[in-house]
Amino acid sequence: MDVRALATLRAVRTQGGVTAAAEVLHLTPSAVSQQLATLGREAGVALTERVGRGLRLTSAGNALADAAGDVAVAIERARAACDVFLGSPVGVVDVSAFQSGAQLLLPGLLTRVARLGGITVRCTDEDVAQDDFAALTDRVDIVVAHRPDGGAEWTDAGRGLRVVPLLREPLDVAVGVGHPLAGRDDVRAADLVDQDWIAVREGFPVARVLAAVAAASGSTPRVAHRINDFSVAEALVAAGHGISLLPRHTAGRSAGVRLVPLTGVRAGRRVDALLRPDRAERLVVRTVLDELVALAGEIDRG
Amino acid sequence: MDVRALATLRAVRTQGGVTAAAEVLHLTPSAVSQQLATLGREAGVALTERVGRGLRLTSAGNALADAAGDVAVAIERARAACDVFLGSPVGVVDVSAFQSGAQLLLPGLLTRVARLGGITVRCTDEDVAQDDFAALTDRVDIVVAHRPDGGAEWTDAGRGLRVVPLLREPLDVAVGVGHPLAGRDDVRAADLVDQDWIAVREGFPVARVLAAVAAASGSTPRVAHRINDFSVAEALVAAGHGISLLPRHTAGRSAGVRLVPLTGVRAGRRVDALLRPDRAERLVVRTVLDELVALAGEIDRG
DNA sequence: GTCGTGGATGTAGCGTCGCTTCATGGACGT
DNA sequence: ACGTCCATGAAGCGACGCTACATCCACGAC
Numbered sequence A, B: 001m002d003v004r005a006l007a008t009l010r011a012v013r014t015q016g017g018v019t020a021a022a023e024v025l026h027l028t029p030s031a032v033s034q035q036l037a038t039l040g041r042e043a044g045v046a047l048t049e050r051v052g053r054g055l056r057l058t059s060a061g062n063a064l065a066d067a068a069g070d071v072a073v074a075i076e077r078a079r080a081a082c083d084v085f086l087g088s089p090v091g092v093v094d095v096s097a098f099q100s101g102a103q104l105l106l107p108g109l110l111t112r113v114a115r116l117g118g119i120t121v122r123c124t125d126e127d128v129a130q131d132d133f134a135a136l137t138d139r140v141d142i143v144v145a146h147r148p149d150g151g152a153e154w155t156d157a158g159r160g161l162r163v164v165p166l167l168r169e170p171l172d173v174a175v176g177v178g179h180p181l182a183g184r185d186d187v188r189a190a191d192l193v194d195q196d197w198i199a200v201r202e203g204f205p206v207a208r209v210l211a212a213v214a215a216a217s218g219s220t221p222r223v224a225h226r227i228n229d230f231s232v233a234e235a236l237v238a239a240g241h242g243i244s245l246l247p248r249h250t251a252g253r254s255a256g257v258r259l260v261p262l263t264g265v266r267a268g269r270r271v272d273a274l275l276r277p278d279r280a281e282r283l284v285v286r287t288v289l290d291e292l293v294a295l296a297g298e299i300d301r302g
Numbered sequence C: 001g002t003c004g005t006g007g008a009t010g011t012a013g014c015g016t017c018g019c020t021t022c023a024t025g026g027a028c029g030t
Numbered sequence D: 001a002c003g004t005c006c007a008t009g010a011a012g013c014g015a016c017g018c019t020a021c022a023t024c025c026a027c028g029a030c
Helices: A003-015 A018-025 A029-043 A059-086 A099-116 A134-138 A207-216 A230-238 A277-281 A283-301 B003-015 B018-025 B029-043 B059-086 B099-116 B134-138 B207-216 B230-238 B277-281 B283-301
Strands: A048-051 A054-057 A091-097 A119-125 A142-148 A162-176 A196-199 A222-226 A243-247 A257-260 A268-275 B048-051 B054-057 B091-097 B119-125 B142-148 B162-176 B196-199 B222-226 B243-247 B257-260 B268-275
Touching (some): A003 A018, A003 A029, A003 A054, A003 A059, A059 A283, A091 A099, A099 A119, A099 A230, A099 A283, A134 A142, A142 A283, A196 A207, A196 A230, A207 A243, A230 A243, B003 B018, B091 B099, B099 B119, B099 B142, B099 B268, B134 B268, B142 B207, B162 B230, B196 B207, B196 B230, B207 B243, B230 B243, B230 B257, B268 B277
Parallel strands (some): A091 A142, B196 B243
Antiparallel strands (some): A048 A054, A142 A268, A162 A257, B048 B054, B142 B268, B162 B268
8 A cells, every 4th residue: 555656546536537647746647557556456446447538436446545635644744743843844835826816915925934934935826717726736735716705615526625715805896997887986786787898717716706796687798808817807997898897905906997896796706725635734834824814814804 | 754664663662672673574673774764864853862772762753653653544544445345354364362361262263253254363372561462563463461450551652552342350269179268159368368379470460469369368478389371370279289360261171170259359350452553444353353352242241 | 431639558678765684883781 | 891782884686666668449530
């Protein structure tokens, strides 16, 4: 029962295939395949079964992968047990965030962590669909993700995902300064029919919020553009090419845009930190996470 | 954080040294030493410190060894997770027992387990002092041990020892058929002053029971011989060389001996099964243990 | 139908890592 | 002071797991 092989099995499940697993493990598909073979030989039962040109875990494979999660946690706990004797935690933590979250949180996080000394934070910005956030936890330690407030939870492919709430951000209606609604203190769903919308791509986190807002006024939104990057969307709004739903703390920095609060409908997004349970045991990771939570709390309050 | 190195660290703690650990792990002391060195390098802190010509774990080493126990458990759980898909458990289980316990339990255990099919039980008889029973759990899967009833618990050197009670056996006074007490239905402590005793060696499980019995009559026992093997002791009793305290179910088989119950003092021994927690996760081990418990229950009742 | 692609799996070969063997150096007891 | 016990270092060897390459199968395109 090699621990590395157990980790490989988990990766095959979460990534959905040998090649993808090999990717996150920095191995060749052949190595992954060989590890699965030897593991299955040891176990005495088939752990995987072919389906089409890919494969999936058998029930035995799933059971073993579940147990493998606990093994990984136990090992990281062991490492952490040493680290407490090592003074303040030291090391490198990989953080991934979607663009607007990165813009909102990463600068502050880096300065906060820099004050502690000895911890290196490596940032990546990732733009993925709602269902793909969890898979990122195989690549980095902390994933900053967002989802519609009140919407679906995170899809966790048997990973025991740790979800740490960071903040809730209202979604305001962004209009150009020349727009008829620009002077309003607030707007209702009914005020928003017959507008050109700048929305995000289908399947991406706040896509469904717009549909919900429109549904409140009994209409379907007219989508002129699909732009995932909020700052690009904001530029389009400023230029008068449509209106958009933008997060309050992140958007509204450019002069040509007004953010008008939306009343009568609950529109917002939740920003969460996602971690794989074994990674969550690492002391450096916990430290960085604590800073992230504290920072988000400050933003959330004021 | 190699799992084998973690297991080695645990063995060094429980066995109290590099050489002894190497023994139970079937390695050379050099290999153990090298594993500790690399583990300490990874951990970044010293895990061991020299004391005299041996060594002991530092506090960091102890913390890591504790965590290593959980790692071992998690891994065995993973193995067990596969075994449930494998039909009835198969494999080999090593059992160790002290002589009289072995005589009482092992024959029945072997026939019971043989009925299940596919499980090989390897038996060993071990005669060790009270404090050394726990250390045997590094060598075999199940240790059948005994201790004075009401006496000290098992000394567990940070091993998280699993203790499974098997049975309680009263200690009777064994006398030769020609002895004045042979006709009695029971005896009291006061009847036993000024007798030649056949006791067990100092530090061995039921040694203190005799002292307790004597104390009840306000005297100190006169020990003529120190014999650890109860059947040898019984032969001496039969030949009239003294009297002894012998377990009721185990002794009294030879014609020249009478077992007379002792009243007014609570004299007995408890027989327990001792397991290392990781070993206790193995499905075969659990199966054999269940049979052992059932068998002991039968003996205890009738 | 054929062809091309994507993905999993075998085989050969090589590097690396951990073991054993042997030698060294302290610490304790006689 | 010597011998013994125990942990540790250096050299060498074997084994294991990886990469690279080839093969095979399933699916989709034309």
